[in-house]
Amino acid sequence: MLNHYPLWKYIILVLTLILGIIYALPNLYGEDVAIQITGTHGVTVSESTLIDIIHILKQKNIVSKSISLTNGTILARFSNSNMQLYAHDTLLKTLGHNYVVALNLAPAVPSWLTMIGALPIKLGLDLRGGVHFLIEIDMNTVLNNIHKQVIDVFIQELRKNNIPYTSISKINNYGSKVNFLNSSICDEALAKLMSIHRDIALIKKGKKYSIEIYLLDNKLHAASNLAIQQNINILRNRINRLGIAEPLIQRQGVNSIVVELPGIQDTARAKEIIGATAMLEFRLVNEEQSEEHSKITSNSEIKFTRNGTPILLYKQVLLTGDHITNATFSTDEYNQPQVNITLDHQGGKIMSNFTKDNINKLMAILFIEYKNSSDNIKDNNLFLKQEEVINVATIQSHISNMFRITGLNNRQEARNLSLLLRAGALMAPIKIVEECTIGPTLGMQNINQGLKACLWGLIAAVLFMVIRYHKFGIIATIALIANMILIIGMMSLLPGVILTMPGIAGIVLTLAVAVDANVLIYERIKEELSKERSIQQAIYQGYRRAFSSIIDANITTIITAIILYEFGTGSIKGFAITTIIGIATSMFTAILGTRAIVNLLYGNKLIDKLSI
Structure with missing residues (x-):
């Protein structure tokens, strides 16, 4: 039968929408100002620490909304920032340097939502506020340490083979000079060391009976890359102790690392942990x-x-x-x-x-x-x-x-x-x-501006669709709202997805793409009606023939977004990922969602006229 969906398709659509609503719901609850306490220098946070903190706050008449211990971290929530700052100063003085007492923001999501993994969208630095660090690594120390390790191994090899040497001195370009008593001992040492260490430059200085040892360029380059990668991993472990959701930690240039900590308020403590x-x-x-x-x-x-x-x-x-x-x-x-x-x-x-x-x-x-x-x-x-x-x-x-x-x-x-x-x-x-440092006030201003952009974009699209396509325009509006819910739900659910200002631009763009798909379908239906086809045939052919055009247009956009994500950094990746998610949800709602509503209203019915 034309324009008819089986029951299982409606069930899938309804369940998808319900899941989207559930996972989008945490974004309505906002955040609590909070203090997070973790241990440093191997000090662990335990139940006794929790009891001590509760006692300290009670003595100072500091009222908290809740205090909990989870995975070695104590989180205390407060009703306002004044109480938060007072508690922070008190605990910092009392607990000392063996603990990290950091100001933070904690999602105020009900426990029944967190139990199923429903959390708010992770906001980037430009929306939530926070701190940006550019960290430089002392590569000179790295390469000196590598060279020192190589020299220590050389000395062990010489001693192991009973080859005597008179002295060792450091020379330029991460090198060392080993002096010997005579030429024969020098030649013996050179032959032995060359057979073992082929990635090191060994140069004999005949007149002084010495060997100069240098690190080759490829070894220096590999050591630098290893230092950068190891430092990134350790910095990530340290920052995780601060409880910061989705920090950005990536390499920049030859010997630098960029660290962005969205939501962190205590920049001095973050600086101490990182530095x-x-x-x-x-x-x-x-x-x-x-x-x-x-x-x-x-x-x-x-x-x-x-x-x-x-x-x-x-x-x-x-x-x-x-x-x-x-x-x-x-x-x-x-x-x-x-x-x-x-x-x-x-x-x-x-x-x-x-x-x-x-x-x-x-x-x-x-x-x-x-x-x-x-x-x-x-x-x-x-x-x-x-x-x-x-x-x-x-x-x-x-x-x-x-x-x-x-x-x-x-x-x-x-x-x-x-x-x-x-x-x-x-x-x-x-x-x-x-x-x-980007303050939370500026981040809130960016959020408000982004929400206004989405709202006005949505209103413009709704007005156009209703005026142009009447009842079918209302159907497209319902799909547009469902699309918005699914985008928010998907971004809240997927790990590693961070919303930034460019990401909001990607959402606005996908709303336009969603409307564009409905425009193609509705214009095709009108074209089929002009050919004096029956209403049921016009609806069927309109969706069927517009489908290939919609798929082609969206696939090319997705390919472009994937390229942006692969080769872009920071905010460019944020734009790309929201675009990809938005296109996927818009195809679902604009094609399957509107078709389900149209089939429900017009399928298998004698209709004299379409409101389109």
């Missing part, structure tokens, strides 16, 4: 000499624990934290806490070579942080180095890529240490060279 560069070093404890000795040898130096206890360490770094692939907490056979560490292949080899000759000696883990030494982002004194011995353990056996740290005071210390080791280490200090 700190944490690194780990495994070193041997110098037990032959006391840290109180008046003359400490040149190969050792004093470091301190968190409690201020001095420990004398050898300067040679055995291993760095970037070789750690995993660290977990457990208990041994005596129910004592321990941390199980897994190293990568290279780290396992280094650890194996070292520990077989140092059993029963003490090994320390040194935690190093580089923080911005000035609040002025233009200050060239980039970093303030802070060091702390976080653990000293006895090497109990010959170990390789898997070993355990014991001798810990309690389980909490073991958990904190495993978290710290597992968090990862940046390969070099970083500097925030550019900072731009």
Whole structure:
């Protein structure tokens, strides 16, 4: 039968619309001003922390809407920003630097919606407000560290093969010079090293019996790319602790990273979390000499624990934290806490070579942080180095890529240490060279302007369709409203989709595309009526013959949007993704949706005249 849909098609359409309404609904509830508390330096947030915070707020007569602990993060909601700021200042002074106390915005969505994953659309920086950072990586430190690792391996190879050398000195362009007693020893060392390390430039200086060692350009380039990627991953892990929805973290240029944090209000705390560069070093404890000795040898130096206890360490770094692939907490056979560490292949080899000759000696883990030494982002004194011995353990056996740290005071210390080791280490200090803050007021203004644009676009389209196509225009309007609901629902549901100002432009564009599809269908119906076809035939042929034109036009638009998404960045991607979603929903509503309504009103009925 012409112009007839089976019941199952109507059921699918209704269910789709209901799902769209449910997932679009969270956008009506707005957001609460909130404070988020997480731990730093391996400190965990627990139920006792929650109780302490509730007690602190109660003492200061600070009333909160709710306080909850979820996945190691405490979220306190407040009725207004004044109460939020007062609570923030109070908790910041009370809790100290072991906790991140960040101002934030939390969706005020009912629990029954969050249980099914219904959350509001994630807004970009230009709509929600927030902070933009341009971060520069100190590549000089990266390449020096890489070269130092290479030289350490060379020295181990020379010692392993009993090849003596007189001295090692650093030279320009990330190179080192190794001096030998005579030409024959120099030739022996060169032959041995060249057979092992083919990605390093080795140049013999005959007159001085020395070998100059340089990193090749491809190795320098690979090290730079690795540093950028590792820093991006670690920065993302840090920012996730702030609870920021869908932050933008991407590479820009040769040695820079762009970080955009929509919705964050406490920019100083975000800057502190991002700007700190944490690194780990495994070193041997110098037990032959006391840290109180008046003359400490040149190969050792004093470091301190968190409690201020001095420990004398050898300067040679055995291993760095970037070789750690995993660290977990457990208990041994005596129910004592321990941390199980897994190293990568290279780290396992280094650890194996070292520990077989140092059993029963003490090994320390040194935690190093580089923080911005000035609040002025233009200050060239980039970093303030802070060091702390976080653990000293006895090497109990010959170990390789898997070993355990014991001798810990309690389980909490073991958990904190495993978290710290597992968090990862940046390969070099970083500097925030550019900072731009967009206030929530400006973001709200952008939202209002975007909503006005959508509203006026919708009104213009509705007026045109109703005036031009009468009753069929009303049907197109219903489809247009359904299309809007589905776009909002899809954008709320899909992970990684962020709405920006260009994204709003994409929504307005897709509304026009949706109307265009209905115009093609209705004009085709009118054309069929002018050929004196029956009303049922005209409706059927109108939808059937306009279909190919609509598909062709939309496919070309989708292809263009995909290209924009693939090669664009930031706001361009936002425009592309809303365009793709909008076209998909507009084809669904403009073709299937209007056809279902038309079939319901006119299908299998004797109609004398169409209101079109």
